[in-house]
Amino acid sequence: MAVFHTASREETVALGRRMAAKLAPGTLVAFTGGLGMGKTAFCQGLAEGLGCTDPVSSPTFAIVNYYRGPRPLAHFDLYRIHSEDDLETAGFYEYLDQGAVVAAEWSENFADLLAAEHPVWVNILPGAGPEDRTIEIEGVEL
Ligand SMILES: Nc1ncnc2c1ncn2[C@@H]1O[C@H](COP(=O)(O)OP(=O)(O)O)[C@@H](O)[C@H]1O
Ligand SMILES: [Mg+2]
Numbered sequence: 001m002a003v004f005h006t007a008s009r010e011e012t013v014a015l016g017r018r019m020a021a022k023l024a025p026g027t028l029v030a031f032t033g034g035l036g037m038g039k040t041a042f043c044q045g046l047a048e049g050l051g052c053t054d055p056v057s058s059p060t061f062a063i064v065n066y067y068r069g070p071r072p073l074a075h076f077d078l079y080r081i082h083s084e085d086d087l088e089t090a091g092f093y094e095y096l097d098q099g100a101v102v103a104a105e106w107s108e109n110f111a112d113l114l115a116a117e118h119p120v121w122v123n124i125l126p127g128a129g130p131e132d133r134t135i136e137i138e139g140v141e142l
Contacts, residue, residue: 006133
């Protein structure tokens with residue numbers, strides 16, 4: 001596991017951009033960490049780094065946002081997903097099979113199930129100050 005520290009939203013976005021360059025098609029990026037930690041900010045960086053041009057927003061109500069581009073990104077919020085059936089219905093496995101990079105916020109809800117996809121894990125923790133974050137990354141070398 002590698003540990004990174006960011007001191008602003010922009011630094012977290014930049015870390016996401018940096019990770020995007022290292023991701024093979026069909027990779028799952030599984031996010032854990034509480035509300036407001038910067039999961040969606042990191043996903044914005046992923047989208048930018050993958051060359052997606054659609055604007056990134058939290059998929060809380062839609063469950064999934066799909067961003068088009070040369071390397072598409074499917075951005076899930078699993079907060080309100082409670083079963084494997086729900087995941088399947090939302091197209092989760094289809095996006096992976098199609099070779100999209102799939103980002104999943106609130107992956108703690110499905111840690112065991114998602115482990116089968118050999119995800120890159122991103123855990124975001126609060127740091128010392130209000131804009132400090134500790135970001136633990138496992139499964140890819142940055
Ligand atoms: N170092 C940081 N990294 C990411 N976001 C930060 C940071 N410092 C402050 N913020 C703020 O925290 C919030 C993170 O929001 P968001 O990315 O939607 O979090 P989440 O998806 O984890 O709920 C934003 O308001 C952002 O401006
Ligand atoms: Mg979010």
